[in-house]
Amino acid sequence: MKTTDSTEQTIEPRQALAESLAEAVAAALREDLEHQSRATLIVSGGSTPVPFFKALSQKRLEWSRVDVTLADERWVDEAHDDSNTRLVRTHLIANEAATALFHPLVNDADTPEAGVDALEQQVGELHWPASVVILGMGGDGHTASLFPDSPELEHGLTTTRRLLAAHAPSVTQARMSFSRQALLDSRRRYVHVTGMDKRRVFSTAFSSDDARELPIRAFMTEPLSLYWAP
Numbered sequence: 001m002k003t004t005d006s007t008e009q010t011i012e013p014r015q016a017l018a019e020s021l022a023e024a025v026a027a028a029l030r031e032d033l034e035h036q037s038r039a040t041l042i043v044s045g046g047s048t049p050v051p052f053f054k055a056l057s058q059k060r061l062e063w064s065r066v067d068v069t070l071a072d073e074r075w076v077d078e079a080h081d082d083s084n085t086r087l088v089r090t091h092l093i094a095n096e097a098a099t100a101l102f103h104p105l106v107n108d109a110d111t112p113e114a115g116v117d118a119l120e121q122q123v124g125e126l127h128w129p130a131s132v133v134i135l136g137m138g139g140d141g142h143t144a145s146l147f148p149d150s151p152e153l154e155h156g157l158t159t160t161r162r163l164l165a166a167h168a169p170s171v172t173q174a175r176m177s178f179s180r181q182a183l184l185d186s187r188r189r190y191v192h193v194t195g196m197d198k199r200r201v202f203s204t205a206f207s208s209d210d211a212r213e214l215p216i217r218a219f220m221t222e223p224l225s226l227y228w229a230p
C-alpha cells in the first residue's frame, strides 16, 4: 500500500509514519523547550525506528538543549552490530540533531548488574518528566527490555528505580532497561510499530490487563499514542 503526498509523490507507509512521528516529537520538544531549560527524549532501538531517526534528525529545533537516551540497551560494545547506541549515534545524532546530548545506557562495567548504579545516577540527572518516550514492541509483547520470560520482569514492572539489569532466555544478550515507572514519568508516550503481526499483538493486548503475559500492557495508560503502519 502506498500513500500520496501533496506533491503527488508516492510515499511508503512506513516512511510516512516515520515522518509523521518525527513531526509530532519535534513539536513536543519545541513546546517543552519554551518553558524549561532542557528536554529529555527517550527512544527505542531495534530495526523499526531507523527511518524515524533519520526524519527526526532533520527537524529544526534547539537540539543542544535536548538529552537523548534509550529505553533499553543490549550490554554489548558500541562496535557490535546489535548496539542501539551505535544505531542512535549513526541515524539520530546527526544533521540538525548533531548537537543533542546523547546518554548511552551502557558503560565499561563487565555486566549490567555491575554498571547499573552509575547509569542510574546519570539518568537521574536528566530533566524529568521526560518530554517524550517512544516505545517499540517485539512480537512477544516486550517493550524496552521488559520481556515476558524475564526473571526480572516483576522487578521492572514494580521498582521505583529508573533502571534495571535484565535477562531473558529468549534473547542472547544481557540488557539494561528503563523500568515501567521511569518510562511512565513522561509527558507523552508513543508506541511505534509496523506490520500485521505487531498489530495483532497490540490488539490482543487490549483483551486483558496481565502485563506479565504482554509487558506492553503496562503502558496502556494515558497519554499513549499508537503509530502503526503495515
Ligand SMILES: O=C1O[C@H](COP(=O)(O)O)[C@@H](O)[C@H](O)[C@H]1O
Residues within 6 Å of the ligand: 044, 045, 046, 047, 048, 049, 071, 072, 073, 074, 135, 136, 137, 138, 139, 143, 144, 145
Ligand atoms: O529488542 C528490542 O526489540 C524491540 C523491538 O525491535 P524491532 O527490531 O522489532 O523494532 C525494541 O523496541 C527494543 O528497544 C529492542 O531492544
